[in-house]
Amino acid sequence: MSFLRNKTLHIHPAQNLKGTIRPPASKSYSARAVLAAALAPGRSRIDNVAPSHNVRAMIDACAGLGAEIESDEPGRLVLSGTRRWRDGVTVDPGNSGIVLRLLMGATAVRRRTTFVTPYAQSLGRRGNSEMVDALRTLGVCVTTADDEGRLPVTLDGSDIHGGDVAVNSRRSSQFLSGLLYLGGLLDEPLTVTVPDELKAPAPVLTTLSVLRDAGIQVETSHDLTRYAVTRGTGFQPGHHQVGSDPASTAALLALAAAVDSDVDVEHNGLEELDGVLDHLRRAGVALDAGTSTIHVRGGGVITPVDFDGAKAPDAVLPLAALAAHADGTSRFHNIEHIRYKECDRISDFRQELLNAGIESEERHDELIVHGSPEGVPGNVTVDSHYDHAVVMAMSLVALRSRSGLTINEPQYVAQTYPGFFEHLQRIGGTVTA
Numbered sequence: 291m292s293f294l295r296n297k298t299l300h301i302h303p304a305q306n307l308k309g310t311i312r313p314p315a316s317k318s319y320s321a322r323a324v325l326a327a328a329l330a331p332g333r334s335r336i337d338n339v340a341p342s343h344n345v346r347a348m349i350d351a352c353a354g355l356g357a358e359i360e361s362d363e364p365g366r367l368v369l370s371g372t373r374r375w376r377d378g379v380t381v382d383p384g385n386s387g388i389v390l391r392l393l394m395g396a397t398a399v400r401r402r403t404t405f406v407t408p409y410a411q412s413l414g415r416r417g418n419s420e421m422v423d424a425l426r427t428l429g430v431c432v433t434t435a436d437d438e439g440r441l442p443v444t445l446d447g448s449d450i451h452g453g454d455v456a457v458n459s460r461r462s463s464q465f466l467s468g469l470l471y472l473g474g475l476l477d478e479p480l481t482v483t484v485p486d487e488l489k490a491p492a493p494v495l496t497t498l499s500v501l502r503d504a505g506i507q508v509e510t511s512h513d514l515t516r517y518a519v520t521r522g523t524g525f526q527p528g529h530h531q532v533g534s535d536p537a538s539t540a541a542l543l544a545l546a547a548a549v550d551s552d553v554d555v556e557h558n559g560l561e562e563l564d565g566v567l568d569h570l571r572r573a574g575v576a577l578d579a580g581t582s583t584i585h586v587r588g589g590g591v592i593t594p595v596d597f598d599g600a601k602a603p604d605a606v607l608p609l610a611a612l613a614a615h616a617d618g619t620s621r622f623h624n625i626e627h628i629r630y631k632e633c634d635r636i637s638d639f640r641q642e643l644l645n646a647g648i649e650s651e652e653r654h655d656e657l658i659v660h661g662s663p664e665g666v667p668g669n670v671t672v673d674s675h676y677d678h679a680v681v682m683a684m685s686l687v688a689l690r691s692r693s694g695l696t697i698n699e700p701q702y703v704a705q706t707y708p709g710f711f712e713h714l715q716r717i718g719g720t721v722t723a
Contacts, residue, residue, distance in 0.1 A: 302722070311555055423457075471497075543575075568607075608686060611643075620658070681700050
């Protein structure tokens with residue numbers, strides 16, 4: 291059955307998880323690769339494309355803007371890109387901040403591109419003022435719904451130029467990534483400076499990797515606060531191979547660690563998970579990480595451990611859910627930027643922890659979780675807040691509870707991991723509508 295058709299799902303407690311599971315491909319890398327290929331005149335191929343709704347939003351948007359995209363086999367895309375995207379197009383980025391911000395950069399050279407979203411309570415609430423200010427500095431005419439740069443947003447790049455621009459990345463590094471894509475389209479050099487600290491460098495490194503593979507030359511400073519895009523390099527067609535999704539993999543590892551388990555998580559390329567694996571080991575989780583498989587034996591005592599969220603922002607929620615079952619208090623810091631995701635992943639997630647019976651505290655850039663090794667009673671309903679990360683994290687809490695949890699609007703897990711509930715059942719979890 292497809293669990294994504296249900297408005298609520300009940301996740302039952304699990305006594306034991308056992309089996310082998312492969313998380314989906316990286317939605318972050320897939321979305322960036324699709325855009326790079328769509329901007330490259332000629333034929334490109336992308337293998338192991340993520341099946342997520344966010345990537346589908348990028349595919350649909352690029353097709354609407356002028357790229358030809360087809361799938362000749364499952365998980366593979368063949369794209370015929372063009373530098374001459376259409377003018378006057380209305381784009382729906384779905385509920386994806388990265389799709390929106392990358393496309394704001396890529397379409398800033400076109401005339402009258404408008405961005406709208408049906409997700410008024412999620413993406414529609416997220417501001418884009420940092421991106422708007424940067425584009426205006428470069429000569430783009432930008433109109434927005436309000437001073438925060440919320441959607442709808444219309445761009446007209448008739449008078450765009452290169453030069454120097456600064457973009458604040460405190461709330462998100464996605465604005466920086468969008469500007470780097472723009473730099474690859476300009477006829478003049480572009481230098482982007484980050485005046486504050488880059489809180490989440492991993493996504494920017496992914497952007498740089500994809501741009502490099504697409505022929506875009508970007509010189510970066512050692513501290514990743516200055517980026518110089520060479521004039522006239524242009525996007526080149528090529529082949530992109532997508533690795534495993536770090537957020538989905540982190541969620542599976544935390545799930546397996548939370549209950550008695552003997553689980554193999556397969557992967558293909560997970561350099562971004564080094565900090566997560568180290569954290570799990572320090573928390574007492576028995577795991578063996580090989581070149582293509584991570585073996586987890588869960589069910590032991592979880593030791594409270596602090597975590598620097600700058601190392602792996604998308605892993606904070608599953609690790610915090612695991613910390614809810616630690617024998618003590620865990621602190622997650624350097625995480626202000628996760629407030630500006632599909633939901634406020636500090637306050638909104640903390641509300642759902644409280645609904646489930648887990649005590650926690652928050653500061654501006656911290657989440658402090660007071661663990662309860664025996665788990666929560668359960669038999670309550672929690673909300674997804676339109677966020678795949680909340681769905682997966684609260685599923686972990688349900689597995690360790692005594693009566694399970696009901697999750698409202700669980701379908702938003704498909705932003706990253708459409709097969710999450712089917713995979714959970716495959717290794718021994720029980721999910722009912």
